[in-house]
Amino acid sequence: MILIVGGAGYIGSHLNKEINKKGIETVIFDNLSYGHRDFVKWGTFERGDLGNIDDIRAVFKKYPIEAVMHFAAFTYVGESVEDPQKYYTNNVKNTLNLLQVMLEENVKYFVFSSTCATYGNPVEIPITENHPQNPINPYGKGKLMVETVLKDYSDAYGLKYASLRYFNAAGADPEGEVGELHNPETHLIPLILDVAAGRREDIKIFGTDYDTPDGTCIRDYIHVTDLAEAHILALEYLQNGGESDFFNLGNGNGFSVKEVIETAEEVTGKDIRAVEAERRAGDPPVLVGSSDKAKEKLNWKPKYDELSTIIETAWNWHKKLK
Ligand code: UDP
Structure with a gap:
């Protein structure tokens, strides 16, 4: 079973649909602060908060989780400048809670939603994974902090991760079952x-x-269903023994x-x-x-x-x- 953290949100809900189509069972963990309950049309829903580590532990005790995909993050760049604590707490600290429970439970596979905002102002186009990472706002900085943590946890504890650096996610499920609905909308x-x-x-x-x-x-606008597919491939790659790595996902x-x-x-x-x-x-x-x-x-x-x-x-x- 795959745990989809933030699976009631825009990208997580599209992934949840695509992965269920392949016959893979999912548990969706979301606090519904920004997600939508009616976007969870596949898998089992568990409401919980990453800020409360016992909520996370409870889900891992209840289901045979083999891998985690983590979409739950705040994503408003401007807000991250005005209220960095909100971003570092949820996007960094709460991610550490999730990783802590994964280590406790010996769950090794982690697919992480990272961002092209970790690169900062580009010095070269197109941006490859080797481009310097100098993020210019707390949103990008927090995502880069988690990437750093992932590298160290991989070396020390054998965590297997794929960190996916999205460009501009856009579009909706071609069958119209889920789509993009942010409040406030800024995209x-x-x-x-x-x-x-x-x-x-x-x-x-x-x-x-x-x-x-x-x-x-x-x-660079990338269709959300293509993004979803990349997550499934990234998980397969890790489960087949692929090395932990970072991947851009753009068009x-x-x-x-x-x-x-x-x-x-x-x-x-x-x-x-x-x-x-x-x-x-x-x-x-x-x-x-x-x-x-x-x-x-x-x-x-x-x-x-x-x-x-x-x-x-x-x-x-x-x-x-x-
Ligand atoms: N943009 C715009 N008007 C808007 C919202 C966005 O001109 O009302 C521009 C924005 O400046 C950027 C591009 O559209 O150049 C994409 O912005 P979006 O917020 O969708 O994604 P971002 O690139 O910030 O992740």
């Missing part, structure tokens, strides 16, 4: 789709004077904010009112990753790498929201 694609759906008046373009072809920021193609808006207009057939606004603090002009390592070592083959497909799946989900 570009769902905000644009809110405009398309008539729930929001306009989309603000944060900066149009960047050193990019159209002046807006370029990001390798960058799209500007304006390109995303234009593609969303094509996909939805709606006019999307865009307003030029100031730059948002902490946004690097370009973030594009190389995922060649995941493709080679995990045999990962992203299926939904077209931006239009990513937006279409998101739209199919989004337009049903109230």
